[in-house]
Amino acid sequence: MQHHDGTVALVTGGGTGIGEACVTELAGRGARVVVADLDGAQAERVAAAVRAGGGSAVGVRADVTVEADCAAMVDAALEAYGRLDVAVNNAGIGGRRGPVGDLSLADWRATLAVNLDGAFLSMREQLRAMVPQGAGAIVNIGSIQSSVALPDTAAYTASKHGLLGLTRSAAIDYAPAGIRVNCVGPGVIATPSLLAKVTPQQHAELERLHPSGRLGEPAEIARLVAFLGSPQASNITGAYYVADGGFTAQ
Numbered sequence: 001m002q003h004h005d006g007t008v009a010l011v012t013g014g015g016t017g018i019g020e021a022c023v024t025e026l027a028g029r030g031a032r033v034v035v036a037d038l039d040g041a042q043a044e045r046v047a048a049a050v051r052a053g054g055g056s057a058v059g060v061r062a063d064v065t066v067e068a069d070c071a072a073m074v075d076a077a078l079e080a081y082g083r084l085d086v087a088v089n090n091a092g093i094g095g096r097r098g099p100v101g102d103l104s105l106a107d108w109r110a111t112l113a114v115n116l117d118g119a120f121l122s123m124r125e126q127l128r129a130m131v132p133q134g135a136g137a138i139v140n141i142g143s144i145q146s147s148v149a150l151p152d153t154a155a156y157t158a159s160k161h162g163l164l165g166l167t168r169s170a171a172i173d174y175a176p177a178g179i180r181v182n183c184v185g186p187g188v189i190a191t192p193s194l195l196a197k198v199t200p201q202q203h204a205e206l207e208r209l210h211p212s213g214r215l216g217e218p219a220e221i222a223r224l225v226a227f228l229g230s231p232q233a234s235n236i237t238g239a240y241y242v243a244d245g246g247f248t249a250q
């Protein structure tokens with residue numbers, strides 16, 4: 001078990017799914033957490049659950065596509081806890097499905113705006129807090145689609161490949177400043193929102209795509225995130241780790 005005692009963490013898109021699991025995992029290991037989400041009520045629900053369990057967390061409504069919101073969520077960490085040690089850039093959307101030829105420019109931009117611009121804006125603000133500290137760890141939630149494509153997801157695949165490139169660039173630029181930046185690639189994960197929208201038949205098809213024969217659990221991603229954010233990963237930066245039940249090994 002890697003501990004985060006006393007560290008301060010920020011999780012974007014922390015109001016449900018993988019983000020919520022990251023909040024729970026980090027708080028369980030002793031981190032104080034800022035839960036940021038487009039849905040402020042969900043962010044507050046997750047923060048309240050941490051507090052009810054004896055931990056410390058604040059919920060913040062923040063849209064990662066809005067520069068001022070990204071600045072405000074980092075300021076919330078600085079105001080509440082005085083520093084920022086770990087940032088998990090998890091907010092993301094599937095966006096409009098389709099091959100390149102079927103996507104409008106608006107569809108394309110809507111997906112890139114959250115998954116790539118949002119991570120850029122979030123990281124810029126997080127680095128503002130971390131650089132003066134001379135330390136920090138950023139974990140970007142990519143996807144298996146940071147390294148492979150799946151049908152009808154051109155914008156999403158491009159956004160997640162871009163996020164891996166952004167991760168690597170930031171990692172080499174900020175390694176001298178003591179800041180590590182890594183990317184995690186989940187396979188298909190059984191989040192509440194995914195489970196609500198797939199039929200039992202689609203669920204079984206998704207399971208068959210994975211050599212493990214099952215979907216991943218949000219907590220399985222959160223444990224990898226917590227490791228990468230911890231001092232146990234002190235020499236790991238610019239790396240991409242999949243947690244995908246063997247999907248990309250095929």
Ligand SMILES: NC(=O)c1ccc[n+]([C@@H]2O[C@H](COP(=O)([O-])OP(=O)(O)OC[C@H]3O[C@@H](n4cnc5c(N)ncnc54)[C@H](O)[C@@H]3O)[C@@H](O)[C@H]2O)c1
Nearest residue numbers: 013015016017018038063064090091092143186188189193
């Ligand atoms: N679930 C999967 O199978 C899977 C697989 C690979 C990668 N991922 C990635 O993991 C991340 C989380 O996925 P999830 O399945 O938990 O998603 P989800 O849809 O269950 O939750 C996403 C959360 O992000 C928030 N959000 C959306 N747009 C936002 C914005 N502009 N600003 C701030 N918050 C915003 C939503 O309100 C929601 O609380 C995403 O980046 C996703 O691409 C998910």
